[in-house]
Amino acid sequence: MNAAYSAPPEVGRWQQRALIVGVVFTLLFAVGAFLDRAQFFHSYLVAYLFWTGIALGSLAILLLQHLTGGAWGLVIRRILEAATRTIPLMAVLFVPIILGAHQIYPWTHHEEMSKTPALEQKARLYLNLPFFSGRAALYFAIWILTAYLLNKWSQEQDRTADRRFTKRMRMTSAPGLLLFVLTVTFASVDWAMSLNPDWFSTIYGLLFVIAWALSALALAIAAMSFLTSREPMSRIVRPNHFQDLGKLMLAFVMLWAYFAFSQFLIVWYGNLPEEIQWYLPRLRGGWGVIAVGVILFHFAFPFLLLLSASLKRNPRKLVMLAGLILLMRFIDLFWMIAPEFTPESFHVSWMDVVAPIAMGGFWLAMFAWQLRKRSLMPTNDPQYDSLLAQAQAPAHAEH
Amino acid sequence: MADEKDKPGSGEEYGADDIEISASPRLPLPTSPRPRVPVSSLYGVMAEFDNPSHLVAAARRTYEAGYRRINGYSPYPIEELWEAIGFHHTRLPLIVLIGGIIGGLGGFLMQYYLSVFDYPLNVGGKPFNSWPAFIPITFETTILSAAFAAVFGMLALNKLPQPYHPVFNAPNFRLATRDHFFLVIEANDPLYDHDEVVLFMKSLEPKEVTDVEV
Known part of the structure; x- marks a missing residue:
């Protein structure tokens, strides 16, 4: 039964190509480390947060679909599981951030931090390298454990068809999701918000949760569309599955806009110097142009297009929109992080482009490798039979 | 169910079991050579099913047979039904x-x-x-x-609220809010021919086929 849903040979070819791209661009990126050490780590951080976001967002959606059930979750479950098995890779890739922390985080500069008592206390109690590294280790331990358990039970379910595993995965997903939101909130404060130790926003963590879930969903839709155009997934996936994924993407786009705007509105209305200092450089000059681009192409354009039911049912159109959203996710992340390093004026380095491609090559290679390891459908899930029945029903209503 | 073919034209009830129906005026019995049914006084023909998958399968076959003015009635929403009766686009x-x-x-x-x-x-x-x-x-x-x-x-x-709807004239239709499922081919269907529709509906093997009066 499992051989019926083994990945098409193209996945193996893509794995090779991604690996080659990863190696070539990593060599190129390594040259940058000698040319401009600070820029190297700045670019590294943005690329890292982007790809880690996809791995962790996949974990979030995996937890979510175990709780809600539904055919949309069943058809992308193996894609999400493969993505969560890349989290250990991202844990290893966190090491350069600790090594380059002095280039990235202002709180590592003691003379700067001792200027005001508040900052001095923050640095002493919370934002210091040993505690920062220890917290990161804890986050990764929690994420890897959650991903490991869900992957293991899913495999057991494939092997034994035992209903116990279905229940166990669901029972783990509820606390897992709570824990996920908490850990991502802390991680986003540590890894991104602490770039500006004076500034804080309480919705920042949720903004990262939804942004990462959105980028993971966009990648899952792209992978899904790639697999559905080939055997064996073309036998089971129907336009209404893409419609459900499209609906979810619309909801995520709206939720992202809601969180991002909520943060802006409160800061704009309060108009306090210590709060607006985060937005001022980001809304001026070149950064301001990017901000408008993010509003238009991260929210308005996808929002309007995703209202259309026929677009959501068309995998080829939906995958183009998913690609746009992935690109805009990266640009939004760049807009959130990079102005901390060059607040005076817009600045983009060639390394900002090379770094995400280098890391993405390795990430995608590992993702494809993990995807090939298991059957693409959890055929022993209790929901599988109704999915199969639906796929075999006369399709006269599909158009 | 075997004897249902033996009882053609027993008034408005074409069903298998001897459920007694009263209080509605009888239709003219079909007479040879060509039975004249006053189509204008009929809303349509109703088939009764006792499970949803049977209704959906019957609705699919009805749609495939070319009937378009069809409607399904169920105690709860059935996702496949609207597809089965060819209801794709709504404004x-x-x-x-x-x-x-x-x-x-x-x-x-x-x-x-x-x-x-x-x-x-x-x-x-x-x-x-x-x-x-x-x-x-x-x-x-x-x-x-x-x-x-x-x-x-x-x-x-949906043309609601609608204080009167002909389907409630069918004696068993009150079960549509409990545990029975109904399919109606309406008389204003372009392909509507009363006898053919009744025969066709019987071929779907429902519990019962009933005329629905306006």
Whole structure:
């Protein structure tokens, strides 16, 4: 039964190509480390947060679909599981951030931090390298454990068809999701918000949760569309599955806009110097142009297009929109992080482009490798039979 | 069920079991050579099923047979049914979209008019047209108006409220709110021919086939 849903040979070819791209661009990126050490780590951080976001967002959606059930979750479950098995890779890739922390985080500069008592206390109690590294280790331990358990039970379910595993995965997903939101909130404060130790926003963590879930969903839709155009997934996936994924993407786009705007509105209305200092450089000059681009192409354009039911049912159109959203996710992340390093004026380095491609090559290679390891459908899930029945029903209503 | 073919034309009831039906005027019995049924007095022919998958399968076959003026009735929503009876497109999404646009524009312009023309107030030195502050209310009025458009648009497209509907003339139809499932081919279907429709419906193996009067 499992051989019926083994990945098409193209996945193996893509794995090779991604690996080659990863190696070539990593060599190129390594040259940058000698040319401009600070820029190297700045670019590294943005690329890292982007790809880690996809791995962790996949974990979030995996937890979510175990709780809600539904055919949309069943058809992308193996894609999400493969993505969560890349989290250990991202844990290893966190090491350069600790090594380059002095280039990235202002709180590592003691003379700067001792200027005001508040900052001095923050640095002493919370934002210091040993505690920062220890917290990161804890986050990764929690994420890897959650991903490991869900992957293991899913495999057991494939092997034994035992209903116990279905229940166990669901029972783990509820606390897992709570824990996920908490850990991502802390991680986003540590890894991104602490770039500006004076500034804080309480919705920042949720903004990262939804942004990462959105980028993971966009990648899952792209992978899904790639697999559905080939055997064996073309036998089971129907336009209404893409419609459900499209609906979810619309909801995520709206939720992202809601969180991002909520943060802006409160800061704009309060108009306090210590709060607006985060937005001022980001809304001026070149950064301001990017901000408008993010509003238009991260929210308005996808929002309007995703209202259309026929677009959501068309995998080829939906995958183009998913690609746009992935690109805009990266640009939004760049807009959130990079102005901390060059607040005076817009600045983009060639390394900002090379770094995400280098890391993405390795990430995608590992993702494809993990995807090939298991059957693409959890055929022993209790929901599988109704999915199969639906796929075999006369399709006269599909158009 | 075996004997149902042996009892053609027993008034408005063509069913298998001897469920007694009364209080509705009898239709003219079919007479040879060509039975004349006063089609104008009929709303359609109804088939009764006792499980949803049977209804969906029957609806699919009915649609495939070319009938278009068909409708299914069930105690609860059946997702496959609307596809099976060929009900693809509704104008409701468009109505909701228009409702949302009117609500959004209306909400924003109301605030703009109030804060800029009608009663301009200097709040903390902010411009009168403080559009970021208008967004939450614009969002709310968009949702409110779209929701109203959805509810009232749905009612209007379904021609509700409808104090009278012919299907309630069918004696067993009260079970449609409990545990029975019904399929009706309406008399205004282009392919409608009473005897053929009755024969066709029997071929779907329902519990019962009944005429529905207007």
